[in-house]
Amino acid sequence: MSDNGVPRESPVAVAADSGGTSAPVAQFQSVQRIYRMGDQEVRALDGVDLTFRAGEYWSIVGPSGSGKSTLLNVLGCLDRPSEGTYFLGGEDTGELNDDALSELRSRRLGFIFQSYNLIPQLNVLDNIMVPLLYQSHPPADGEERARELASRVGLGDRLDHRPRELSGGQMQRVAIARSLVNDPDLVLADEATGNLDSQTSMEILDLFDELHSEGKTIVFVTHEASVSERAQRVLVMGDGRVCEVRETARLAQELAT
Amino acid sequence: MRGSGIIASVRLGISSLMLHKLRSGLTTLGVLFGTSSVIAMLAIGEGASAEAQEQIKRLGSQNVILRSVKPAEDQNQGSQTTRILSYGLTNDDYERVATSFPSVGRVVPSRLVAQEARFEDRMVPQPRIVATTPEWLEVSGRLVENGRFLTKSDSVGAKNVCVLGTELARDLFLFKDPIGQRVKLGADYFDVVGTITPRVRFDSDAPGAGEETTQELFIPLSTADNWFGDMNVSRRAGSFNAEEVELHELLIGVDNKDNVIGIANAAREMLERFHDEKDYEVVVPLELLAQAEETKRIFNIVLGSIAGISLLVGGIGIMNVMLATVTERTREIGIRRALGAKRQDIVAQFLVETVVLSVGGGLFGVALGLAIPQIVQWYTDMPTLVTLQAPILAFTISAGIGVLFGIYPAWRASHMDPVDALRHE
Numbered sequence: 285m286s287d288n289g290v291p292r293e294s295p296v297a298v299a300a301d302s303g304g305t306s307a308p309v310a311q312f313q314s315v316q317r318i319y320r321m322g323d324q325e326v327r328a329l330d331g332v333d334l335t336f337r338a339g340e341y342w343s344i345v346g347p348s349g350s351g352k353s354t355l356l357n358v359l360g361c362l363d364r365p366s367e368g369t370y371f372l373g374g375e376d377t378g379e380l381n382d383d384a385l386s387e388l389r390s391r392r393l394g395f396i397f398q399s400y401n402l403i404p405q406l407n408v409l410d411n412i413m414v415p416l417l418y419q420s421h422p423p424a425d426g427e428e429r430a431r432e433l434a435s436r437v438g439l440g441d442r443l444d445h446r447p448r449e450l451s452g453g454q455m456q457r458v459a460i461a462r463s464l465v466n467d468p469d470l471v472l473a474d475e476a477t478g479n480l481d482s483q484t485s486m487e488i489l490d491l492f493d494e495l496h497s498e499g500k501t502i503v504f505v506t507h508e509a510s511v512s513e514r515a516q517r518v519l520v521m522g523d524g525r526v527c528e529v530r531e532t533a534r535l536a537q538e539l540a541t
Numbered sequence: 542m543r544g545s546g547i548i549a550s551v552r553l554g555i556s557s558l559m560l561h562k563l564r565s566g567l568t569t570l571g572v573l574f575g576t577s578s579v580i581a582m583l584a585i586g587e588g589a590s591a592e593a594q595e596q597i598k599r600l601g602s603q604n605v606i607l608r609s610v611k612p613a614e615d616q617n618q619g620s621q622t623t624r625i626l627s628y629g630l631t632n633d634d635y636e637r638v639a640t641s642f643p644s645v646g647r648v649v650p651s652r653l654v655a656q657e658a659r660f661e662d663r664m665v666p667q668p669r670i671v672a673t674t675p676e677w678l679e680v681s682g683r684l685v686e687n688g689r690f691l692t693k694s695d696s697v698g699a700k701n702v703c704v705l706g707t708e709l710a711r712d713l714f715l716f717k718d719p720i721g722q723r724v725k726l727g728a729d730y731f732d733v734v735g736t737i738t739p740r741v742r743f744d745s746d747a748p749g750a751g752e753e754t755t756q757e758l759f760i761p762l763s764t765a766d767n768w769f770g771d772m773n774v775s776r777r778a779g780s781f782n783a784e785e786v787e788l789h790e791l792l793i794g795v796d797n798k799d800n801v802i803g804i805a806n807a808a809r810e811m812l813e814r815f816h817d818e819k820d821y822e823v824v825v826p827l828e829l830l831a832q833a834e835e836t837k838r839i840f841n842i843v844l845g846s847i848a849g850i851s852l853l854v855g856g857i858g859i860m861n862v863m864l865a866t867v868t869e870r871t872r873e874i875g876i877r878r879a880l881g882a883k884r885q886d887i888v889a890q891f892l893v894e895t896v897v898l899s900v901g902g903g904l905f906g907v908a909l910g911l912a913i914p915q916i917v918q919w920y921t922d923m924p925t926l927v928t929l930q931a932p933i934l935a936f937t938i939s940a941g942i943g944v945l946f947g948i949y950p951a952w953r954a955s956h957m958d959p960v961d962a963l964r965h966e
Binding site for chain 2: 357391395
């Protein structure tokens with residue numbers, strides 16, 4: 285879908301795959317996501333093939349309406365493909381019912397949102413532990429892990445604070461800790477620095493880099509070019525398709541060392 | 542949110558509700574007043590009917606009471622005349638009842654004597670002097686307080702003895718022990734041999750004109766025949782009225798409860814045949830009891846419906862607020878769903894909140910509902926009775942209403958699309 289609503293020539297779709305050797309974490313095979321609005325069809329995703337492998341660091345960019353958010357929602361099992369298959373950790377998500385998808389989210393995925401999305405009536409510690417709350421077999425050391433993560437993001441002394449008592453950067457740190465508490469296969473971030481000033485944004489992105497260096501698989505959506513260059517690879521979306529996959533300076537640097 | 546998580550989810554529910562203290566408080570008030578009004582109304586209804594039933598029972602549910610009544614048409618006659626009015630139950634009626642009715646245990650005749658009672662310088666102008674037989678005590682179900690009641694030998698010997706009701710004893714003797722003293726009735730002296738407990742009154746048992754029902758005094762019927770005859774004379778300025786009544790009351794003790802109605806009907810039929818005008822009445826406590834129970838049932842249904850409606854309104858209030866809450870917390874629902882909450886987790890979360898609201902309201906409502914009857918009783922002297930079922934019933938209904946009216950909002954919350962919910966502002 286173009287910005288003025290008039291179909292234009294579709295860009296050539298490319299398959300996003302690093303071709304690396306590590307195990308695939310998330311895999312799309314000709315995924316389409318079609319919304320019907322009245323008699324109009326909106327192809328938010330129009331045949332996407334991609335493979336994100338363990339330990340990779342991806343950013344997704346593209347104009348608004350290009351399908352970035354839909355891509356992230358499908359990756360996060362919040363939305364289902366209309367056509368095509370999505371494998372998460374080798375499991376065909378199309379086979380799973382609502383409950384099983386929920387369980388998958390609480391075990392395998394970590395979410396970080398632009399507007400932090402903390403639960404206002406819970407304190408920092410409880411907010412970090414929310415994903416564990418919904419696991420059918422929550423780990424015994426959940427609280428310990430949550431405390432460690434809180435200290436790690438620099439909020440070890442604010443466990444009893446409510447979200448409204450924190451600054452934006454602090455709230456996003458809590459959200460990051462929350463996204464890690466279930467030791468996810470894939471961390472998904474949607475404009476994680478969009479509401480933050482540049483200084484705080486840098487701190488948050490440094491935290492992402494740190495996670496990446498520890499081997500976490502991270503995919504984040506952004507519209508800022510400077511931010512997207514932080515990843516190893518940039519996936520450019522346009523009209524519901526993958527237009528381009530670009531390797532960044534970071535990757536070259538990492539390969540060099 | 543399973544297993545030991547119930548306490549945690551209740552805690553979370555409370556903390557979510559505390560985010561809107563005023564709103565939660567007002568919602569709770571709806572259930573609170575519903576619950577307390579159920580309890581209070583049932584207590585007032587029960588109290589009113591329990592008192593009436595108790596009074597009727599003490600009148601003797603196995604008794605049939607025949608009474609003389611002054612015929613209605615005579616009451617309008619001029620007061621400047623000298624006349625003798627003769628009416629009421631007769632000794633023949635007594636004979637017929639005593640001999641011809643089956644399954645009659647005892648028949649106790651009594652007559653009222655119009656005399657003043659004196660002791661030393663104290664005088665009671667119009668005591669209720671009942672001339673009767675010794676069986677009266679047992680059939681009426683009254684109890685001796687001190688001394689004894691009339692005995693067979695008092696009757697046979699037509700002795701000048703009397704038994705006082707507590708009130709008359711107090712009025713005449715103050716704090717002195719009346720037993721062994723002599724009371725002057727009219728021109729004659731009577732030895733006090735005992736006192737008995739007060740008479741129980743109930744609404745349909747209206748006293749006769751000028752009759753002070755509680756100042757009672759009992760003498761043997763035979764003694765009354767000897768001294769006072771059937772004639773009761775009342776003198777007023779310029780007039781002289783006399784009433785001739787053979788018997789004022791026939792108290793029939795029936796041997797079996799099942800026969801009470803039959804005896805009552807037979808008595809009505811008999812009296813109708815032998816009396817030209819309606820100068821009698823038949824009082825059947827058992828019928829009154831049935832009437833009282835029916836009245837109570839209707840009373841309870843009406844009060845219960847009103848209270849039930851107010852509980853229903855409270856429930857609708859809860860549902861309304863929960864629907865608003867769900868809409869307002871759409872984003873939170875989205876977050877929880879994204880972080881792995883299943884639909885049932887969301888349902889549980891919101892149901893817990895509704896139940897906390899309604900159970901909280903229910904608990905305070907029970908407390909208030911127990912207090913209201915006390916307050917009513919304190920200020921109005923209206924008897925109230927809180928049965929055990931009332932608070933249990935009211936509390937169960939209020940908790941049930943919480944679940945019932947919570948289901949729809951919770952269901953709505955759980956069926957939101959996570960993506961839309963997350964996008965909600």
